Amino acid sequence: MAILFKKSNALLLLTPKTGSTWIRQKIKDLGIEFEMIGDPQMRDHDQLTSFDRSRFSLVGAFVRNPLDWYQSYWAYRMEKGWRRQYPLDEHCQSDDYTTFVRRAVSILPGALGNIYESYVGPAHAPIDFVGKQENLSEDFSRFLNMIGENADPAILQAGAKINATRTRPDYTEELKELITYSEWSIMERFGYLNERPDPVGLREMQARFPADAVDLRLLALWTESIHWEPDDKKKEAGIVVPYSTRYARIHSNYALFAQHKRKDLACADQRYQAALELDGRHPRTLCNYALFLWEHMKNPQQARTLMLRALAGRPMHPYTLGKLARLTHLEFQDPALAEIFCRQSLQANPRQAEVVLELVALLEKAGRNEEQRAMFASAMQAMPERQEIIAAYGRYLLTHAKAQDEALQLLQPVAERDDASRVVLLAYLFALQKSGSDAQTLAHWRQRLVQQAAVTE
Numbered sequence: 451m452a453i454l455f456k457k458s459n460a461l462l463l464l465t466p467k468t469g470s471t472w473i474r475q476k477i478k479d480l481g482i483e484f485e486m487i488g489d490p491q492m493r494d495h496d497q498l499t500s501f502d503r504s505r506f507s508l509v510g511a512f513v514r515n516p517l518d519w520y521q522s523y524w525a526y527r528m529e530k531g532w533r534r535q536y537p538l539d540e541h542c543q544s545d546d547y548t549t550f551v552r553r554a555v556s557i558l559p560g561a562l563g564n565i566y567e568s569y570v571g572p573a574h575a576p577i578d579f580v581g582k583q584e585n586l587s588e589d590f591s592r593f594l595n596m597i598g599e600n601a602d603p604a605i606l607q608a609g610a611k612i613n614a615t616r617t618r619p620d621y622t623e624e625l626k627e628l629i630t631y632s633e634w635s636i637m638e639r640f641g642y643l644n645e646r647p648d649p650v651g652l653r654e655m656q657a658r659f660p661a662d663a664v665d666l667r668l669l670a671l672w673t674e675s676i677h678w679e680p681d682d683k684k685k686e687a688g689i690v691v692p693y694s695t696r697y698a699r700i701h702s703n704y705a706l707f708a709q710h711k712r713k714d715l716a717c718a719d720q721r722y723q724a725a726l727e728l729d730g731r732h733p734r735t736l737c738n739y740a741l742f743l744w745e746h747m748k749n750p751q752q753a754r755t756l757m758l759r760a761l762a763g764r765p766m767h768p769y770t771l772g773k774l775a776r777l778t779h780l781e782f783q784d785p786a787l788a789e790i791f792c793r794q795s796l797q798a799n800p801r802q803a804e805v806v807l808e809l810v811a812l813l814e815k816a817g818r819n820e821e822q823r824a825m826f827a828s829a830m831q832a833m834p835e836r837q838e839i840i841a842a843y844g845r846y847l848l849t850h851a852k853a854q855d856e857a858l859q860l861l862q863p864v865a866e867r868d869d870a871s872r873v874v875l876l877a878y879l880f881a882l883q884k885s886g887s888d889a890q891t892l893a894h895w896r897q898r899l900v901q902q903a904a905v906t907e
Contacts, residue, residue, distance in 0.1 A: 451488035452496045453477065458597035460508040461487075461501060464494050465569045467522045468512040468583040473590060479605050482594075497568040498577065510579035510593050511569040512586070515642050516562050516633040517626050524550050525617035537561065547619030555632035556675045559668060563636035573639055582640070624696070631670045635663075649693070650700040651724065659712055669707060673700045694728040701725035702735040705742070715746055736760035737770040740777075750781040771795035772805035785812050800832045803839050810842065819850045840864050841873040848884050857881045865895070875899050 453462040453474070464470040474494075477484055488496035503509055514522075523538070524547055532539040538561055542553035554561060571577045579596060581589030587606045594601035630637060630646050637643045643653075650670060656663040677699065681691045705721035708714040722739040725732065736756045744753035757774045760767060775791035778784050792809040796802060806829040813822045826843040833839055840860060847857035858881050864870055865878035879895045 451486045451490060451494045452501070454485045454487045454506075455597055455599060456483045456485060457599065458507055459505075460510065460597040461506040462593070463496065463498060463509065463511040463569045463577075465511050465513060465566065466495050467519055467526065468514045469586045469590075470494060472586060473512075476590065476606055479608075480594075480600050480602060482599050498571055499568070503577070508579060508597055509577040510581065510596075511577060512581045512583055512589070513566050513570060513636075513640055514583035515645075516629055516637055517642075518583075519562055520551060520554065520629055521547075521619060521621060522615060524619065525615035528617050529615055547621070548625060551625045551628055552675070552678060555628045555671055559632045559671055560635065562633050566636050580640070623693070628671065628674060631667050631674075634667045649697045651704070651721075655704055655707075658714070658717060659708075662707075662711075666704070666707070669703055670700050673703050692729075695732065698725040698729035698732050698735060701728065702732070702738060706738060709742060709746070715742075718742060731760075731763040733760035733764045733767040733770050737767075737773050741773060744777060744781070750777060753777060754782070766794065766798040768795045768799035768802060768805075771798065772802055772808065775805065776808055779808070779812065785815065788812055800828070803829070803833055803836045806833075806839060807842055810846075814850075822846060823851065837864060837871040837874045841871070841877040844874075844877040844881060848881055854881065854885045858885060865898075870898075870902065872899070872902055875902055 452464060454460075455462070462473070464473070486494070488500055498509070498511075501509075527533075527539065527543070528545065532543045534540045534543075537558060538554060541557045542550050544550040544553065569577075570580050579593055581593055591601040591603065591606055626646075630643075631652070634643070634652070637646070648654075652667060652670060655666050659666065674696065677691075677696070684691055701721050702725040705718045705725065708721060709718035719742070722735065722742060725735045726739065729735065737760050740753040740756035740760075743749045743756070754774070754777060757770050757777065760770045761774070764770070771791045772795040775788045775795060778791060779788035789809065789812050792805055792812065795805045796809070806825065810822055810825055813819075813825065823846070826839070826846060829836075829839050830843060844857045844861040847853040847860065858878075861874060861878040861881055864874050875895065875898055879892070879899065882892055882895060
């Protein structure tokens with residue numbers, strides 16, 4: 451439901467956890483004539499769409515700093531119980547505040563922004579008045595003055611908080627940052643970002659790439675989320691991941707975004723350097739910057755230096771070893787050393803299709819066909835779902851093992867799947883040609899290739 455002020459015909463919507471209980475009590479204390487209107491099942495929290503705005507002289511509502519709102523919401527649920535009809539409760543319920551916040555920002559990013567907009571309207575069509583819970587007495591007084599009602603300061607400022615929770619969770623800066631990324635848009639709209647630092651340069655990135663503003667904040671959240679499990683394990687072992695490392699990871703992913711999606715090499719270079727200033731030993735950042743210098747700046751020597759610097763800190767870092775193998779093979783013409791790096795990389799992580807294919811190419815160049823076959827067998831066992839491995843193995847069977855039937859048996863069931871990749875379809879078409887298939891069959895699979903290309907474009 452919502453509050454209808456009878457004298458002025460103004461409507462005040464009651465956004466959850468923004469002082470609604472206090473407002474209702476103060477209206478009674480002030481002796482203002484009002485009526486609760488709307489759907490009783492909404493528990494005093496009818497949304498804007500429940501009413502015809504044109505019927506009221508003014509529509510108002512309150513918001514609250516999302517950092518405080520999430521804390522208050524969780525504390526209230528811990529004391530009063532969770533209500534699974536609400537999405538936050540259904541998907542994010544937890545007795546642990548950290549778990550609750552992590553679920554909220556990863557499963558329902560921007561959830562509070564959506565809640566607020568259901569009361570205050572979208573930015574392009576806002577309601578007439580939006581107050582802040584942080585200035586509840588002053589802003590409610592301002593609202594009452596706007597609609598011509600009594601706003602006695604003594605009454606509004608008297609008394610303590612109403613309906614305040616006693617539960618206080620451990621509230622780290624990391625959790626506040628997660629909520630900031632998640633609720634960035636609504637915090638920006640109502641001025642709450644002014645109070646927040648921006649250690650990852652999200653404002654600058656959004657200004658540079660405004661069409662990607664949402665994707666950039668989601669990229670920051672994703673970067674954080676993929677490290678929660680390993681970082682938690684380190685914490686359990688007594689190793690604290692510094693904030694600088696967390697920020698460096700996001701800077702590094704922003705560099706990749708600028709490099710690959712927007713082709714903005716200057717921005718990518720700046721972001722890589724910012725990441726390394728924060729954490730100069732982070733192996734993936736060092737390796738990605740090395741690849742950037744190799745591919746775009748044509749500087750393989752500096753690229754190798756950075757990769758070796760990464761390995762000095764993490765000697766068995768599989769990603770860096772795999773990329774160094776390729777660099778060593780293509781730029782420094784040392785296939786023997788490249789093979790060593792490939793094998794070390796796969797020893798650390800055997801589920802790397804790209805490194806497998808690099809090693810297979812080295813073995814093929816050396817004429818070591820039986821070792822190729824053994825490598826494919828091992829890769830198929832480790833990664834039976836990787837279509838690039840299946841396609842490469844099929845081509846090997848056709849070219850080196852002269853095993854047409856085995857190649858067809860391997861490729862056919864994958865090629866017939868709806869999600870068959872282009873490399874698998876090409877390998878299967880090649881196998882059909884080698885086996886002397888009829889023109890109608892070949893035409894059918896050529897058409898599949900055309901259709902697949904149209905879908906992926």
